[in-house]
Amino acid sequence: MKKILSVNAGSSSLKFQLFLMPEEKVIAKGLIERIGLSESIISIDYLSDGEEKTFKQTKDIANHEEAVDLLFKLFYILSVVKDSSEIKGVGHRVASGGELFPDSVVITDDVVHQIDSLGYLAPLHNPPQAKVIKSFKDMLPDTLMVAVFDTSFHATLPSENYLYSIPYEYYEKYGVRKYGFHGTSHSFVAKRAAELLDRPIEDLKIVTCHLGNGASIAAVDGGRSVDTSMGFTPLAGLTMGTRSGDVDPSILPYLMEKLDLTEVDDMIKILNNKSGLLGLSGISSDMRDVETAAASGNVRAKLALEIFVNRVQKYIGSYIAEMNGADAIVFTAGIGENAPNIRDMIISGLSWFGMTIDTVQNDTRKEAVISTEDSRITVLNVPTNEEIEIARQVERLGARTKISN
Ligand code: AMP
Numbered sequence: 001m002k003k004i005l006s007v008n009a010g011s012s013s014l015k016f017q018l019f020l021m022p023e024e025k026v027i028a029k030g031l032i033e034r035i036g037l038s039e040s041i042i043s044i045d046y047l048s049d050g051e052e053k054t055f056k057q058t059k060d061i062a063n064h065e066e067a068v069d070l071l072f073k074l075f076y077i078l079s080v081v082k083d084s085s086e087i088k089g090v091g092h093r094v095a096s097g098g099e100l101f102p103d104s105v106v107i108t109d110d111v112v113h114q115i116d117s118l119g120y121l122a123p124l125h126n127p128p129q130a131k132v133i134k135s136f137k138d139m140l141p142d143t144l145m146v147a148v149f150d151t152s153f154h155a156t157l158p159s160e161n162y163l164y165s166i167p168y169e170y171y172e173k174y175g176v177r178k179y180g181f182h183g184t185s186h187s188f189v190a191k192r193a194a195e196l197l198d199r200p201i202e203d204l205k206i207v208t209c210h211l212g213n214g215a216s217i218a219a220v221d222g223g224r225s226v227d228t229s230m231g232f233t234p235l236a237g238l239t240m241g242t243r244s245g246d247v248d249p250s251i252l253p254y255l256m257e258k259l260d261l262t263e264v265d266d267m268i269k270i271l272n273n274k275s276g277l278l279g280l281s282g283i284s285s286d287m288r289d290v291e292t293a294a295a296s297g298n299v300r301a302k303l304a305l306e307i308f309v310n311r312v313q314k315y316i317g318s319y320i321a322e323m324n325g326a327d328a329i330v331f332t333a334g335i336g337e338n339a340p341n342i343r344d345m346i347i348s349g350l351s352w353f354g355m356t357i358d359t360v361q362n363d364t365r366k367e368a369v370i371s372t373e374d375s376r377i378t379v380l381n382v383p384t385n386e387e388i389e390i391a392r393q394v395e396r397l398g399a400r401t402k403i404s405n
Contacts, residue, residue: 002089003087006388006391008092016029016071017032028045041057047260064132064245068136072084084140092107095126096119097118099155106397107147109278110135150182151181154180159325161227164232178232182218183231189384193208193380205222206330215232219319221373227322242273243271244271244279281293281298281300289343316346331381337384340370367381
């Protein structure tokens with residue numbers, strides 16, 4: 001038995017789960033929010049002598065280093081960990097591994113530097129993640145650290161799907177290609193769906209729909225990602241909470257002129273932060289607010305909802321075409337897992353493919369087959385668990401480097 005920590009750092013947050021492995025039992029999980037702002041919030045759910053307890057505190061935390069320091073202090077105070085040597089491995093979620101990291105990797109100083117240098121592919125994520133990794137390495141210098149990249153699962157995309165139709169030399173010289181994201185989640189739910197279907201993943205064609213505030217779809221053929229909706233950055237593909245998804249790039253200079261913008265970055269910020277459900281509805285980036293407003297007759301909220309559903313349907317249809325078939329459609333993440341109504345809207349519009357939702361089975365937030373027995377393509381709801389997937393990657397790489405029990 002060993003303790004393995006999964007870490008998911010955002011620009012102002014640090015999410016973690018501590019597992020007892022190999023049984024995959026969660027012994028502590030929590031979130032530090034508002035790092036770098038006033039009144040940061042720390043919340044930890046943990047097991048103490050077999051009893052579930054919760055710790056909550058509000059205090060100023062200036063940066064991620066302080067957050068890591070505080071986390072370990074709390075681990076000791078709450079007796080979640082008595083000595084840091086009990087933690088045999090730490091897995092870090094990293095947004096982009098570019099083409100450098102087609103698989104998870106044991107972290108060395110060079111790797112930290114490379115993660116930082118890939119910041120141009122994920123500017124909001126890679127640089128703070130590199131900093132957090134450094135802080136953990138300072139805290140646990142002798143502990144195995146593994147980086148798990150959101151892009152790695154998509155390293156199997158064939159070149160016809162990862163290349164854009166622009167001069168080839170831009171790929172060769174500047175690495176301009178589709179990288180995709182959310183790979184840890186797509187990989188987890190595809191494997192779990194195969195288990196639930198009790199069929200080898202090698203025999204299955206699966207379309208995985210990660211529909212959260214950020215949203216992407218992947219075509220998973222025989223367990224390998226062959227296409228995905230996000231691109232060079234996480235801005236491409238579906239309509240998201242605040243991101244536009246796919247747009248005609250000619251809109252950019254046209255709008256820049258109309259809006260009197262001189263910096264292209266300001267235009268990209270509009271596409272990243274003011275578009276999607278928020279931009280369309282004018283109400284909120286949160287699907288719950290959009291659904292409520294649509295139900296009470298707000299026309300733009302209804303339109304935002306319809307456009308969201310339409311883009312998901314388009315990608316599912318095109319991925320079924322690309323794989324020349326599909327055995328399963330899987331829904332996951334905040335909207336995918338929790339909004340039966342939206343799953344119903346999406347699948348109802350794809351009935352020609354032979355999928356039918358079972359309205360009773362679909363009324364769930366839990367893992368379930370939600371299509372009827374005679375549905376040609378099985379539709380499933382599979383809550384994602386990126387944290388456990390990260391801990392498994394630490395175990396896998398640890399087995400190679402022989403982490404001790
Ligand atoms: P995530 O990024 O995976 O945390 O997902 C966040 C998104 O899930 C937000 O748009 C939420 O509004 C949405 N969401 C969470 N619960 C529900 C729900 N019950 N119905 C509709 N959307 C939900």
